[in-house]
Amino acid sequence: MPNATALYTVSTIREIEQASxxxxxxxxxxxxxxxxxxxxxxxxxxxxSTDARIVAFAGPGNNGGDAIEAARLLAxxxxxxxxxxxxxxxxxxxxxxxxxxxxxxxxxxxVDVAAAEFMPDCDLAIDGLFGIGLQRPIAGIHRELVERxxxxxxxxxxxxxxxxxxxxxxxxxxxxxxxxxxxxxxTFIADKPGLHTLNGRDCAGHVHVASLDIDEDxxxxxxxxxxxxxxFSGCLKKRPHNSHKGSYGDVIVAGGAAGxxxxxxxxxxxxxxxxxxxxxxxxxxxxxxxxxxxxxxxCRAATTMDFTSGTVVAGxxxxxxxxxxxxxxxxxxxxxxxxxxxDALNLIASEPGLHARFSQRTAPTVMTxxxxEAARLLxxxxxxxxxxxxxxxxxxARRFHCVAILKGAGSIIAxxxxxxxxxxxGNAALATAGTGDVxxxxxxxxxxxxxxxxxxxxxxxxxxxxxxxxxVQQGTGxxxxxxxELIPAVRTLLNQLTEAHAASHFAR
Numbered sequence: 001m002p003n004a005t006a007l008y009t010v011s012t013i014r015e016i017e018q019a020s021x022x023x024x025x026x027x028x029x030x031x032x033x034x035x036x037x038x039x040x041x042x043x044x045x046x047x048x049s050t051d052a053r054i055v056a057f058a059g060p061g062n063n064g065g066d067a068i069e070a071a072r073l074l075a076x077x078x079x080x081x082x083x084x085x086x087x088x089x090x091x092x093x094x095x096x097x098x099x100x101x102x103x104x105x106x107x108x109x110x111v112d113v114a115a116a117e118f119m120p121d122c123d124l125a126i127d128g129l130f131g132i133g134l135q136r137p138i139a140g141i142h143r144e145l146v147e148r149x150x151x152x153x154x155x156x157x158x159x160x161x162x163x164x165x166x167x168x169x170x171x172x173x174x175x176x177x178x179x180x181x182x183x184x185x186x187t188f189i190a191d192k193p194g195l196h197t198l199n200g201r202d203c204a205g206h207v208h209v210a211s212l213d214i215d216e217d218x219x220x221x222x223x224x225x226x227x228x229x230x231x232f233s234g235c236l237k238k239r240p241h242n243s244h245k246g247s248y249g250d251v252i253v254a255g256g257a258a259g260x261x262x263x264x265x266x267x268x269x270x271x272x273x274x275x276x277x278x279x280x281x282x283x284x285x286x287x288x289x290x291x292x293x294x295x296x297x298x299c300r301a302a303t304t305m306d307f308t309s310g311t312v313v314a315g316x317x318x319x320x321x322x323x324x325x326x327x328x329x330x331x332x333x334x335x336x337x338x339x340x341x342x343d344a345l346n347l348i349a350s351e352p353g354l355h356a357r358f359s360q361r362t363a364p365t366v367m368t369x370x371x372x373e374a375a376r377l378l379x380x381x382x383x384x385x386x387x388x389x390x391x392x393x394x395x396x397a398r399r400f401h402c403v404a405i406l407k408g409a410g411s412i413i414a415x416x417x418x419x420x421x422x423x424x425x426g427n428a429a430l431a432t433a434g435t436g437d438v439x440x441x442x443x444x445x446x447x448x449x450x451x452x453x454x455x456x457x458x459x460x461x462x463x464x465x466x467x468x469x470x471x472v473q474q475g476t477g478x479x480x481x482x483x484x485e486l487i488p489a490v491r492t493l494l495n496q497l498t499e500a501h502a503a504s505h506f507a508r
Contacts, residue, residue, distance in 0.1 A: 057083075065097075075107040083111065132161050157184050186208045238498055245277035311336055426469055468486060
């Protein structure tokens with residue numbers, strides 16, 4: 001089995017599948033997939049009544065064969081199972097055809113879709129309509145079935161990938177396409193990036209990987225993986241008693257044009273509460289005398305700020321004025337770590353000189369664009385960026401020689417060497433003004449404390465999302481959660497992770 005966090009593209013999965021098929025008895029992989037799906041379905045039904053009803057939807061390809069095999073096994077287990085057959089059995093691929101013939105002689109109830117009466121009172125629906133090979137938008141009777149599946153109140157288990165979802169990108173296949181919104185997905189052979197970003201977060205639900213006992217030697221190292229604590233835990237250091245504020249670095253947040261002073265304050269507060277030794281808020285507009293809620297912050301005029309002595313976070317509320325341009329030009333020359341966010345990214349996208357200077361930096365650098373900012377930087381459109389978020393993030397990191405965090409559902413973190421991590425934390429509570437400023441401030445604090453740019457980006461993105469998850473679990477959000485509420489939650493989480501890592505390291 002590959003690493004638990006590894007992600008593989010459809011083309012690579014196909015290669016692994018073909019190599020495995022050549023070494024296995026005919027039909028073995030489909031039988032394994034059906035068995036894994038049936039066992040997972042039984043787990044979902046644990047505690048349900050003994051007369052639980054299951055409806056499986058079987059499409060025209062091998063995904064349909066997987067659904068039929070799982071349904072047969074569940075029926076032979078004694079459950080009430082109906083397969084709604086959405087295909088011509090005579091045109092099934094060989095393995096699916098054999099599975100179908102075996103299922104006809106089982107307790108399974110098989111109903112052709114043309115004659116089916118949809119049963120909305122089922123206890124579990126199994127989506128086996130279309131798999132990773134779908135190239136066209138779902139239409140006709142299949143679209144109607146997807147709409148009906150999505151209206152169910154029971155759990156929905158998708159096999160391999162929710163029908164209609166692109167397993168590479170997380171987009172919905174085709175213009176005006178539709179996809180199943182599953183509560184759970186059991187994905188076969190290895191995990192896929194599209195299950196964890198863009199629409200994948202809403203369509204796939206909880207993802208479980210069934211490797212189907214494929215020979216580990218068939219899995220090549222993957223350049224993509226899911227974010228996890230292990231990816232950055234080595235940078236979590238318990239603080240020695242013999243330390244002082246200078247031990248943990250300075251952060252300078254540059255931004256705050258007139259009317260946008262809150263953005264740098266949010267970033268600066270996040271940096272302070274995530275452990276930076278000192279934090280300066282440098283304003284393009286008139287600086288306030290101090291922050292009444294966080295008087296530890298030092299408020300300065302950005303035009304006279306010295307950017308050479310700390311980690312710089314440039315962009316929150318900066319605006320795009322001439323003064324903002326000049327401040328950013330100074331910040332880009334800073335010799336230390338740099339986080340570039342918000343209007344700083346817009347200025348870089350529109351000004352060739354800033355673009356060139358940013359690309360030439362050699363010090364640790366992290367950029368944190370949302371899709372529209374990414375589109376401006378890539379001279380593209382938001383739709384193009386979102387159509388392949390992994391590719392877009394990789395191109396940003398390569399073009400600007402930095403670590404890029406492409407924000408959104410399943411944020412993508414990319415390095416200049418092409419490495420990609422998809423973040424798994426976060427929820428809709430983050431869809432509110434100021435949360436990006438908080439993320440930038442967390443990144444700045446971690447860089448100031450010595451995290452390499454890659455680990456700082458991974459840790460900041462993971463903790464930012466996990467703090468939102470914790471707050472929602474506690475009843476704060478998702479509706480109405482504000483960016484400032486994230487900051488103390490991230491601080492608590494950072495301390496908990498640091499203590500846990502220290503305890504684990506000591507135990508070893």
